[in-house]
Amino acid sequence: xxxxxxxxxxxxxxxxxxSLELPRDIMYGAVIITAMGRNQVLIENYKGIIEYTQxxxxxxxxxxQVTVQGKQLVIEYYTNEEMKITGFIQGILxxx
Amino acid sequence: MLIDxxxxxxxxxxxxxxxxxxxxxxxxxxxxxxxxxxxEYREEQYEFCLSVRGLxxxxxxxxxxxxxxVILERTGLPFVMNRYRKRKLFFAGIxxxxxxxxxxxxxxxxxxxxGNLHETDSNIIKFLEENQVxxxxxxxxxxxxxxxEELRAGYGDIIWASAKLQGTMLIIDVQENLATNQxxxxxxxxxxxxxxxxxxxxxEIYSILxxxxxxxxxxxxxxxxxxxxxxxxxxxxxxxxxVANYQYCVSDADILGITQYSYTDSFSLQYEYKNFSGRExxxxxxxxxxxxxxxxxxxHKFTEYDTITDEYNLKLGETFYLPLQLLRETRREYxxxxxxxxxxxAKRLAKEKLDDFCKELTEKGVQIIENSVMIxxxxxxxxxxxxxxxxxxxxxxxxxxxxNIPQEGxxxxxxxxxxx
Numbered sequence: 447x448x449x450x451x452x453x454x455x456x457x458x459x460x461x462x463x464x465s466l467e468l469p470r471d472i473m474y475g476a477v478i479i480t481a482m483g484r485n486q487v488l489i490e491n492y493k494g495i496i497e498y499t500q501x502x503x504x505x506x507x508x509x510x511q512v513t514v515q516g517k518q519l520v521i522e523y524y525t526n527e528e529m530k531i532t533g534f535i536q537g538i539l540x541x542x
Numbered sequence: 543m544l545i546d547x548x549x550x551x552x553x554x555x556x557x558x559x560x561x562x563x564x565x566x567x568x569x570x571x572x573x574x575x576x577x578x579x580x581x582e583y584r585e586e587q588y589e590f591c592l593s594v595r596g597l598x599x600x601x602x603x604x605x606x607x608x609x610x611x612v613i614l615e616r617t618g619l620p621f622v623m624n625r626y627r628k629r630k631l632f633f634a635g636i637x638x639x640x641x642x643x644x645x646x647x648x649x650x651x652x653x654x655x656x657g658n659l660h661e662t663d664s665n666i667i668k669f670l671e672e673n674q675v676x677x678x679x680x681x682x683x684x685x686x687x688x689x690x691e692e693l694r695a696g697y698g699d700i701i702w703a704s705a706k707l708q709g710t711m712l713i714i715d716v717q718e719n720l721a722t723n724q725x726x727x728x729x730x731x732x733x734x735x736x737x738x739x740x741x742x743x744x745x746e747i748y749s750i751l752x753x754x755x756x757x758x759x760x761x762x763x764x765x766x767x768x769x770x771x772x773x774x775x776x777x778x779x780x781x782x783x784x785v786a787n788y789q790y791c792v793s794d795a796d797i798l799g800i801t802q803y804s805y806t807d808s809f810s811l812q813y814e815y816k817n818f819s820g821r822e823x824x825x826x827x828x829x830x831x832x833x834x835x836x837x838x839x840x841x842h843k844f845t846e847y848d849t850i851t852d853e854y855n856l857k858l859g860e861t862f863y864l865p866l867q868l869l870r871e872t873r874r875e876y877x878x879x880x881x882x883x884x885x886x887x888a889k890r891l892a893k894e895k896l897d898d899f900c901k902e903l904t905e906k907g908v909q910i911i912e913n914s915v916m917i918x919x920x921x922x923x924x925x926x927x928x929x930x931x932x933x934x935x936x937x938x939x940x941x942x943x944x945x946n947i948p949q950e951g952x953x954x955x956x957x958x959x960x961x962x
Binding site: 494495496497498499500519520521522523524525526 | 565568569572573575577578579580581582583584588590
């Protein structure tokens with residue numbers, strides 16, 4: 447019963463979100479990635495840091511993992527909600 | 543920028559982190575709301591900044607993640623204060639300075655007067671001083687509304703006044719009556735007591751235009767001081783042609799008279815000339831409240847000199863005037879030399895003086911029609927003498943002599959009411 451109910455509930459929720467145009471970041475806890483130029487990335491709604499080296503920062507978000515690749519990456523600051531990464535950014539990857 | 547300042551005020555440290563699970567440490571920090579910034583990864587070690595408050599909460603996290611922490615550098619005010627904690631006088635000085643600044647800000651150090659055209663600033667400030675509003679008064683003792691009232695009451699031609707305190711400055715804005723002082727005085731004089739116009743100098747009447755009253759002189763008449771020009775009463779005749787009564791009025795007329803001004807001016811051809819040597823000596827001083835402290839002139843000692851004193855008001859910002867002034871006294875040396883004017887120079891000088899005199903007369907509304915001043919220069923003196931013939935308004939006001947005439951009864955209504 448439960449297993450059948452869950453996808454249906456999810457469907458209802460996504461229908462409501464779609465039709466009312468509610469913000470997805472609040473409703474789903476979706477990650478927001480704002481890249482400014484080549485040297486700055488602002489990541490909101492992340493859960494935690496999995497890995498951090500100068501070339502790679504791997505973050506856990508609610509639905510997936512986000513990897514920021516680059517050179518000389520520095521976390522300018524991070525709080526519970528957001529993180530600012532500076533350095534030479536080469537790529538942003540999503541892994542499940 | 544502001545955040546940087548706040549961080550500095552609170553104090554922060556830069557630390558190096560290493561050990562078993564540094565990533566977990568970072569996640570725990572964000573979960574505990576400990577702010578970390580400028581996080582860098584160097585040679586398998588993490589370096590980052592965090593606040594002093596955050597540092598104190600780290601102990602359980604360090605234990606849980608089996609990591610270790612080394613403090614690399616300390617920045618911020620708490621550390622500076624800690625380093626200088628033994629310098630008691632330094633802190634006393636800071637507190638004293640703050641206290642002094644606060645105390646000084648309780649007083650008025652400058653009074654600014656705006657909008658006055660006829661009354662000078664110093665007049666108004668003197669007036670305020672008489673009303674117990676002066677430089678150095680406690681701000682709390684100033685009642686702006688009272689000052690405004692006093693100004694309006696004290697000066698007839700100030701029709702609007704506003705006083706406000708800004709910083710340590712008392713700003714007084716006034717609006718004067720647009721009519722000139724003369725007009726204001728005239729309007730004050732227009733009371734209803736009947737008056738005559740009386741000649742105030744010896745003159746020949748050039749023109750007379752009477753608006754009110756009975757003219758007693760004609761054009762071309764010669765008058766002496768005290769002569770009646772326009773009388774402030776009009777005779778009322780009865781049917782028989784006799785004077786039954788007088789209607790009194792304030793006489794009003796434009797009377798122009800030709801008068802003579804004698805002019806004599808004499809000065810010696812010899813004069814003292816200040817020959818400035820160009821040497822100067824400067825001395826500085828300060829003025830605190832009423833007291834003055836001057837440093838002596840060291841560099842030069844002059845026997846004859848002009849003194850120029852410059853005063854500078856010290857202020858903080860735009861309006862916070864401190865009761866401290868810097869003085870700069872400059873002495874310029876000169877040598878007195880006795881010199882003689884040449885005849886041309888003397889003549890020019892005498893002419894200039896005469897022109898000044900004429901200009902002064904013209905400014906008073908006098909028209910010069912004849913100028914018979916001769917300038918004579920002899921060996922020692924230069925003399926200008928002669929007379930100026932001018933056309934000027936004459937006549938001064940004097941109360942009318944009211945004559946009582948026995949009433950016949952029916953004339954009462956026509957009289958002005960003053961002759962009872």
